Amino acid sequence: MKTSLKIYALTAVMAGGIGFTSCEAVKNTNNAQRGVAIGAASGAVLGGVLGNNIGKGGNTALGAIIGGVVGGAAGGIIGNRMDKQAQKIETALPGAQVERVGEGIKLTLGENSVNFDFNKSSLTATAKNNLDKLIPVFNEYPDTNIQIFGHTDSAGSDEYNQKLSEQRAAAVQAYLSSKGLKSSRFTVLGKGESEPIETNDTAAGRAKNRRVEFAITANEKMVQDAQKEAKQ
Template identity: 45%
Template sequence: MKIKALLLATLITIASVMPGCKNMTGTQKGAAIGAGSGAAIGALIGKAAGNTAIGALIGGAVGGVSGAYIGKYMDKQKKEIQETIPNAKVEEINNGEALKVTFESKVLFDVNKYDLKEASKSAIKQLSEILVKYPDTYVQIQGHTDNTGADEYNVTLSQKRAESVMSYATSLGVQANRMMAQGMGETKPVADNTTAAGRQENRRVEFYIVANDKLKQEAAKQQQKK
């Protein structure tokens, strides 16, 4: 009964917040949702998705004035990424308190390879420069594949691709202790694997950029000033 009650309360919170979020900036979205509900939503979404790492990221929402402060920090990064890197797809998550940056695998790697293509290194370099400019974040780098090939092979390939990206970003000045590489294999498709176009979309590398402890502490101080 407690779980059902929590789920009901969370759904009510989502319903009350989401209609007004469509055209909001990250700053506005961060302020729109309460701190407690952010954690509850994150826990439920993470459990439902079977992805504890992403659940933890979403569950880190702080909301209120603190969320608005973090959202503003993320807004600036989002704008720079969009203006600088044409091959990157940038999305707000975590009610504007985090960013998801996606590269199609073909942009970065040859088929069945995990060494970054020379022509693609500029995109990672540009993103790395922005990450260095905004140091108060953690970054999770996820590699994804389509469903062709054996499961074990896909997991290994996606892990090596994520590690290649992380290694190159580290060489460009992004602190290694800010980042984590994770190979997801074929477990999290975003499109239909029965079509060539869908499989291409599923072959991707994603960056999840979230507030670190320092940024959250600074945001909390801003909350106390209100």
């Protein structure tokens, strides 16, 4: 599983007094230790700063995850639960890119996992089949919020790509809801061509930019349960 070590390292350094001096050192800590490190810097405040910076200059999904950090012992408990969910997502859908970030999960589904008919927002049979594999995992962990972000390449106008990304993200949410997942768990946002992960100058790069990302975070119930458990 790919882990966002840069996020962890920045959190630890800002928390202060932890003594982690490299990404390798941070990688060797467990989620409870990382949660305590975040808590030492006033968890949600630090998360909000990181989230805003990432959201403005980089990836919105990462910003959504870090922006909602709880921190402290409760954050460590949430992190452990997210570890288990991330592992099950990887097992269910090996082609997905699963990243454990802070207290959440960033899930990226490229064209090989979730694709659409050309210039349309309708899901293909392959896309539906792959989303079906994720549904049991999402059902097993009902106390999570799921933000869905649609992305396009740069072909076409900004306005067209923005609308298309919104429609495609909404199509994913609608399909998952039609399979029994509560619609209240979802937030949908289209990012158009504004957040490329590869160059748009090549066909391969454009294909990678056409993607759907999920930011999976703890909902209020999971946070409250973790806080109660941390006090025991």
